[in-house]
Amino acid sequence: xxxxxxxxxxxxxxxxxxxxxxxxxxxxxxxxxxxxxxxxxxxxxxxxxxxxxxxxxxxxxxxxxxxxxxxxxxxxxxxxxxxxxxxxxxxxxxxxxxxxxxxxxxxxxxxxxxxxxxxxxxxxxxxxxxxxxxxxxxxxxxxxxxxxxxxxxxxxxxxxxxxxxxxxxxxxxxxxxxxxxxxxxxxxxxxxxxxxxxxxxxxxxxxxxxxxxxxxxxxxxxxxxxxxxxxxxxxxxxxxxxxxxxxxxxxxxxxxxxxxxxxxxxxxxxxxxxxxxxxxxxxxxxxxxxxxxxxxxxxxxxxxxxxxxxxxxxxxxxxxxxxxxxxxxxxxxxxxxxxxxxxxxxxxxxxxxxxxxxxxxxxxxxxxxxxxxxxxxxxxxxxxxxxxxxxxxxxxxxxxxxxxxxxxxxxxxxxxxxxxxxxxxxxxxxxxxxxxxxxxxxxxxxxxxxxxxxxxxxxxxxxxxxxxxxxxxxxxxxxxxxxxxxxxxxxxxxxxxxxxxxxxxxxxxxxxxxxxxxxxxxxxxxxxxxxxxxxxxxxxxxxxxxxxxxxxxxxxxxxxxxxxxxxxxxxxxxxxxxxxxxxxxxxxxxxxxxxxx
Amino acid sequence: xxxxxxxxxxxxxxxxxxxxxxxxxxxxxxxxxxxxxxxxxxxxxxxxxxxxxxxxxxxxxxxxxxxxxxxxxxxxxxxxxxxxxxxxxxxxxxxxxxxxxxxxxxxxxxxxxxxxxxxxxxxxxxxxxxxxxxxxxxxxxxxxxxxxxxxxxxxxxxxxxxxxxxxxxxxxxxxxxxxxxxxxxxxxxxxxxxxxxxxxxxxxxxxxxxxxxxxxxxxxxxxxxxxxxxxxxxxxxxxxxxxxxxxxxxxxxxxxxxxxxxxxxxxxxxxxxxxxxxxxxxxxxxxxxxxxxxxxxxxxxxxxxxxxxxxxxxxxxxxxxxxxxxxxxxxxxxxxxxxxxxxxxxxxxxxxxxxxxxxx
Numbered sequence: 039x040x041x042x043x044x045x046x047x048x049x050x051x052x053x054x055x056x057x058x059x060x061x062x063x064x065x066x067x068x069x070x071x072x073x074x075x076x077x078x079x080x081x082x083x084x085x086x087x088x089x090x091x092x093x094x095x096x097x098x099x100x101x102x103x104x105x106x107x108x109x110x111x112x113x114x115x116x117x118x119x120x121x122x123x124x125x126x127x128x129x130x131x132x133x134x135x136x137x138x139x140x141x142x143x144x145x146x147x148x149x150x151x152x153x154x155x156x157x158x159x160x161x162x163x164x165x166x167x168x169x170x171x172x173x174x175x176x177x178x179x180x181x182x183x184x185x186x187x188x189x190x191x192x193x194x195x196x197x198x199x200x201x202x203x204x205x206x207x208x209x210x211x212x213x214x215x216x217x218x219x220x221x222x223x224x225x226x227x228x229x230x231x232x233x234x235x236x237x238x239x240x241x242x243x244x245x246x247x248x249x250x251x252x253x254x255x256x257x258x259x260x261x262x263x264x265x266x267x268x269x270x271x272x273x274x275x276x277x278x279x280x281x282x283x284x285x286x287x288x289x290x291x292x293x294x295x296x297x298x299x300x301x302x303x304x305x306x307x308x309x310x311x312x313x314x315x316x317x318x319x320x321x322x323x324x325x326x327x328x329x330x331x332x333x334x335x336x337x338x339x340x341x342x343x344x345x346x347x348x349x350x351x352x353x354x355x356x357x358x359x360x361x362x363x364x365x366x367x368x369x370x371x372x373x374x375x376x377x378x379x380x381x382x383x384x385x386x387x388x389x390x391x392x393x394x395x396x397x398x399x400x401x402x403x404x405x406x407x408x409x410x411x412x413x414x415x416x417x418x419x420x421x422x423x424x425x426x427x428x429x430x431x432x433x434x435x436x437x438x439x440x441x442x443x444x445x446x447x448x449x450x451x452x453x454x455x456x457x458x459x460x461x462x463x464x465x466x467x468x469x470x471x472x473x474x475x476x477x478x479x480x481x482x483x484x485x486x487x488x489x490x491x492x493x494x495x496x497x498x499x500x501x502x503x504x505x506x507x508x509x510x511x512x513x514x515x516x517x518x519x520x521x522x523x524x525x526x527x528x529x530x531x532x533x534x535x536x537x538x539x540x541x542x543x544x545x546x547x548x549x550x551x552x553x554x555x556x557x558x559x560x561x562x563x564x565x566x567x568x569x570x571x572x573x574x575x576x577x578x579x580x581x582x583x584x585x586x587x588x589x590x591x592x593x594x595x596x597x598x599x600x601x602x603x604x605x606x607x608x609x610x611x612x613x614x615x616x617x618x619x620x621x622x623x624x625x626x627x628x629x630x631x632x633x634x635x
Numbered sequence: 636x637x638x639x640x641x642x643x644x645x646x647x648x649x650x651x652x653x654x655x656x657x658x659x660x661x662x663x664x665x666x667x668x669x670x671x672x673x674x675x676x677x678x679x680x681x682x683x684x685x686x687x688x689x690x691x692x693x694x695x696x697x698x699x700x701x702x703x704x705x706x707x708x709x710x711x712x713x714x715x716x717x718x719x720x721x722x723x724x725x726x727x728x729x730x731x732x733x734x735x736x737x738x739x740x741x742x743x744x745x746x747x748x749x750x751x752x753x754x755x756x757x758x759x760x761x762x763x764x765x766x767x768x769x770x771x772x773x774x775x776x777x778x779x780x781x782x783x784x785x786x787x788x789x790x791x792x793x794x795x796x797x798x799x800x801x802x803x804x805x806x807x808x809x810x811x812x813x814x815x816x817x818x819x820x821x822x823x824x825x826x827x828x829x830x831x832x833x834x835x836x837x838x839x840x841x842x843x844x845x846x847x848x849x850x851x852x853x854x855x856x857x858x859x860x861x862x863x864x865x866x867x868x869x870x871x872x873x874x875x876x877x878x879x880x881x882x883x884x885x886x887x888x889x890x891x892x893x894x895x896x897x898x899x900x901x902x903x904x905x906x907x908x909x910x911x912x913x914x915x916x917x918x919x920x921x922x923x924x925x926x927x928x929x930x931x932x933x934x935x936x937x938x939x940x941x942x943x944x945x946x947x948x949x950x951x952x953x954x955x956x957x958x959x960x961x962x963x964x965x966x967x968x969x970x971x972x973x974x975x976x977x978x979x980x981x982x983x984x985x986x987x988x989x990x991x992x993x994x995x
Contacts, residue, residue: 042690042709530727533688538741538792539715548740552731 101307132214137221166571168279173374228262276475278574442562449520499581512565519561523554644694672849687714720789870991917985
């Protein structure tokens with residue numbers, strides 16, 4: 039016989055788990071946010087010369103004044119804000135059109151090659167978001183950034199103008215091509231879930247296809263459309279690589295690049311302010327999503343078993359449409375990769391001739407006379423690059439494990455304590471990182487860990503800090519997977535094991551995790567992939583000693599050594615796509631499972 | 636002698652509402668006791684408190700003389716140490732394990748020897764006709780087979796008490812009949828105490844040795860099935876048991892007689908003078924008789940609806956503005972609108988006061 043209190047503590051660990059995780063998340067997310075706000079009010083070492091008569095760590099309102107009111111506020115804040123909003127709006131609408139259109143074709147018409155198209159349509163999201171930016175440069179480069187012109191010029195002889203090659207236009211296009219899978223998955227899911235009887239009853243009272251689409255179908259999936267729009271908007275807000283590559287040459291800044299420039303440069307106070315603004319916009323957007331969509335979302339899930347409404351016959355357009363869709367997907371997936379690959383085997387960029395062909399950038403020895411990259415060995419022989427690649431995959435692996443474990447435990451705790459205040463707090467806290475644009479999350483953790491605080495030493499430049507930032511950022515997805523896994527299991531399966539005396543640890547190991555292993559695995563695959571191609575999140579936190587593949591490729595870009603950048607991105611892409619396919623083969627896990635809103 | 640004693644057990648999930656309130660009950664050893672009541676009456680919560688999965692907020696639970704839960708002393712015995720087995724409503728079979736692995740899981744984690752496991756597995760597999768299904772996964776089984784696995788998984792632990800939470804609710808009607816007989820056989824063969832939760836009064840009546848009737852977390856009546864049926868302690872008990880539902884009609888009570896629609900019915904014994912005048916009369920469908928000619932204790936009525944079930948004929952009869960359901964089997968059935976006389980048997984009537992309490 040044991041005492042009641044002991045049973046409560048030891049046999050139902052969800053309470054302790056919840057409290058521990060609430061503490062941990064408060065420490066890793068909430069406190070950094072407040073510290074970041076504090077940073078906008080103090081004088082940093084480099085800033086004491088800009089603010090006359092100030093000492094380091096003095097209280098100041100100068101950052102707020104400069105950022106929002108002064109003559110340079112336009113350059114620092116308003117112009118980047120405007121650019122950010124234009125790009126985010128543009129990319130969201132474009133992504134919605136592409137993703138929604140594809141979803142409708144796949145779910146509602148007799149389009150051939152559906153499986154292939156569905157599989158391919160998710161790939162652009164798996165690729166690093168700036169792959170397309172790099173490919174755009176390879177294709178449409180003009181002589182603005184020096185060096186030879188791009189492949190497009192080589193093929194057509196037409197030189198691209200600046201607005202087409204750089205700036206807001208290509209940023210919007212490439213980001214839309216990266217984020218449209220959100221719309222494809224969300225809208226496709228909603229279309230699939232509509233009870234066919236709802237449409238059939240409209241059809242029975244004489245509504246035509248178009249009227250049904252306009253009056254029944256679209257209103258029913260409106261919540262998903264909104265969700266897809268706002269999600270792309272919020273993600274576009276925090277992205278760094280694409281605007282850096284495509285905006286830099288024409289000096290067009292968005293909030294994320296302005297944040298980076300200021301924080302890394304001479305004006306950390308302004309950088310933190312930019313981060314703050316981004317977080318506010320991000321929260322506002324997702325709050326709107328919650329307000330406008332949340333309440334109405336319930337009716338989408340009303341799914342029935344009624345017979346499927348007849349697929350729309352495309353007739354002679356069937357194969358033509360499929361051909362166009364495949365062509366589109368190829369041009370978003372294959373063309374960029376081929377363009378990148380071609381650029382890595384051209385000794386002198388932009389000269390597309392057989393005698394210019396080389397493997398120098400892959401396996402060449404360090405050289406001061408051959409090609410670009412003075413003194414840099416080829417990618418596969420370059421110890422710096424190989425170390426960065428190793429760092430990337432170690433980080434991705436560790437983060438996948440950490441978040442996978444957190445997902446299992448937090449999901450368990452939330453579902454077990456469901457309905458209580460503790461569970462609600464934990465749920466919302468673990469969702470919080472989702473609202474924070476990734477580069478701003480990096481800024482917040484920088485504010486927290488750049489200096490020693492209490493017993494915790496400065497973690498700046500440490501591998502641990504990268505693990506922390508990536509884990510925190512992936513947590514919402516992992517927890518979502520964990521919660522849905524636990525919901526599906528239900529209480530009784532675990533209680534059946536309690537009844538025969540299985541300890542908590544045994545129950546987790548033999549019952550809960552094995553039953554939901556594929557869900558948990560999907561919850562781990564997503565962090566692995568996103569860390570592998572992560573740039574925005576870590577760009578503020580890497581130092582020369584702990585470069586990742588993505589950040590080191592940025593260094594090469596800065597020097598104009600595109601073959602190295604392109605080669606590294608090409609490698610990452612192959613690995614990421616390979617992992618996705620492999621996991622699908624082995625575990626039957628689809629990435630779509632872990633994605634979604 | 637593992638009687639199960641609940642002493643003033645209460646359970647509340649929120650501060651305002653009680654799921655179970657001051658429940659005191661002694662479940663005799665070897666009985667087939669059914670916790671019966673409408674959904675939300677606290678029957679499953681009671682079962683889970685006996686199992687140890689839910690903790691009461693107050694009271695004490697004793698199994699076979701040993702205190703397994705006491706709010707006062709803080710005593711608590713782990714669910715697995717109470718020597719009882721629980722079959723869940725959903726069966727809770729582990730989908731990643733085969734039938735065999737499901738059944739022997741409990742023995743394995745309790746480090747029972749391989750030989751012992753094999754012997755016991757053979758025994759339950761044969762008893763529950765699962766021997767040919769052992770290597771299947773549970774999602775490859777029918778509902779009835781799944782249920783037998785759930786029971787086998789519990790029986791192999793050789794519990795002295797078997798707890799069953801609405802085990803038949805997921806089965807279709809035919810299978811349900813079969814499983815009722817099967818469970819009765821199981822009770823006879825194992826000699827274990829069975830505590831059975833259901834909202835189906837017919838299931839309770841056909842299977843149990845004892846019924847604990849619950850409503851809104853409170854015990855209404857604890858007795859043998861036919862005792863509750865024949866002598867319900869209150870209107871709720873009279874209404875909940877029996878199908879079709881008992882007819883309840885207004886009547887006036889005097890010291891030694893009842894007056895219903897002008898019909899005077901002599902009571903077997905006089906009632907206490909405290910009884911109210913306005914009462915409800917409970918008349919079961921089979922306790923009323925229909926006749927074509929006027930009798931002494933009969934009221935005139937008219938046939939509203941004829942409801943044959945094959946074995947029985949049920950009629951809805953209108954008697955001075957009230958509708959009564961009556962079972963009547965006659966060589967020549969009545970038809971719609973037939974004039975009839977309804978006769979009642981004074982010895983079987985139930986009378987309830989304005990609070991629903993039985994008066995007689």
